[in-house]
Amino acid sequence: MNKNHPCAIILESQCSNRCIFCQSNNVFTRTQEEMRFEFENNKANIIQLAENGFSYIEISGRDPIESPYLISTIEVLKQNNFNDAQLTTHGMHFSDINYANIIVNSGITILKIPLYGVTEEIHDSITQNKGSFKKTIEGIKNARLSNKNLKIKINTLILKQNKHQFIDIYNLSMGLGANQFIVDTVKLIGDSTIWGLNFQELKTTFALFSQNLTRLKNTRFIDYPFCLFGFYSPIIENKNNVPTFGNKYSVPEIYKTEKHGHPAYRNKSFVDICFKCKVKSKCDGFLDSYLNMQNNHIEKLIPVDRKLTLKTS
Ligand code: SF4
Numbered sequence: 001m002n003k004n005h006p007c008a009i010i011l012e013s014q015c016s017n018r019c020i021f022c023q024s025n026n027v028f029t030r031t032q033e034e035m036r037f038e039f040e041n042n043k044a045n046i047i048q049l050a051e052n053g054f055s056y057i058e059i060s061g062r063d064p065i066e067s068p069y070l071i072s073t074i075e076v077l078k079q080n081n082f083n084d085a086q087l088t089t090h091g092m093h094f095s096d097i098n099y100a101n102i103i104v105n106s107g108i109t110i111l112k113i114p115l116y117g118v119t120e121e122i123h124d125s126i127t128q129n130k131g132s133f134k135k136t137i138e139g140i141k142n143a144r145l146s147n148k149n150l151k152i153k154i155n156t157l158i159l160k161q162n163k164h165q166f167i168d169i170y171n172l173s174m175g176l177g178a179n180q181f182i183v184d185t186v187k188l189i190g191d192s193t194i195w196g197l198n199f200q201e202l203k204t205t206f207a208l209f210s211q212n213l214t215r216l217k218n219t220r221f222i223d224y225p226f227c228l229f230g231f232y233s234p235i236i237e238n239k240n241n242v243p244t245f246g247n248k249y250s251v252p253e254i255y256k257t258e259k260h261g262h263p264a265y266r267n268k269s270f271v272d273i274c275f276k277c278k279v280k281s282k283c284d285g286f287l288d289s290y291l292n293m294q295n296n297h298i299e300k301l302i303p304v305d306r307k308l309t310l311k312t313s
Pocket residue numbers: 225226227228270271273274275277278279280283284285286302303304
């Protein structure tokens with residue numbers, strides 16, 4: 001077992017955002033009893049993961065910051081001596097500086113917060129939550145103020161609504177004190193016609209990335225294959241990096257696969273062009289959910305024909 005491999009627990013309650021790409025579709029809530037049960041399971045998972053030598057753990061879910069069990073969960077992590085504990089959250093509750101102070105100094109070492117635009121209009125149109133942009137920005141600022149050693153990761157998704165703001169989101173993130181900028185993929189594909197980009201559109205958007213490559217320091221792209229960029233770079237992570245979950249965790253029934261902790265929306269496949277690709281050995285292929293999107297224009301993609309490696313410092 002690689003001890004640097006991330007492990008994770010899910011802490012769910014409800015989410016104030018109603019993101020257009022999220023399949024919880026405005027109906028996600030947990031009863032007190034369900035949350036208590038989940039907390040007990042998480043406790044058992046955390047102990048098991050610590051016993052197995054993991055030192056990096058992520059708390060995610062919809063949305064852990066809204067769970068009444070967040071502080072107790074962090075307490076259990078501390079008791080089990082995790083070196084790094086990442087909280088993945090919309091972060092809006094940190095617009096209250098006192099709350100930000102409590103959480104980011106309670107044992108959390110990494111914070112991951114999504115930012116979908118540089119204007120209220122764009123960000124809030126994606127979260128479908130008026131005021132979310134202001135609260136998110138305040139939350140990030142307060143987190144940074146409360147703990148200068150905290151590692152802040154800001155992640156975004158490239159969607160129809162914000163594809164023209166991609167570089168601006170990067171600039172704003174760095175201006176807010178982010179240590180890392182992550183361009184993530186949407187994992188839960190529902191009806192994507194309102195927000196989803198086809199491969200041709202993604203390729204056009206990522207051409208901007210190539211032009212700005214030397215400026216985009218500390219950026220990572222997750223689960224986008226190299227052919228969308230036209231070259232190979234280690235900052236484009238195309239290998240499935242699903243965290244390890246404890247034995248008591250169970251993937252929701254509709255996403256279950258044969259592999260423990262690996263949900264169906266993380267499945268990837270190769271297509272015909274992959275067999276002519278020079279970087280296939282470094283690639284897992286396309287997320288099935290992207291291949292299944294209507295009008296994804298895969299015929300516009302060409303395999304990478306040389307191992308051109310581009311790096312940022
Ligand atoms: S192996 Fe396939 S998916 Fe991966 S970069 Fe090459 S062509 Fe794209």
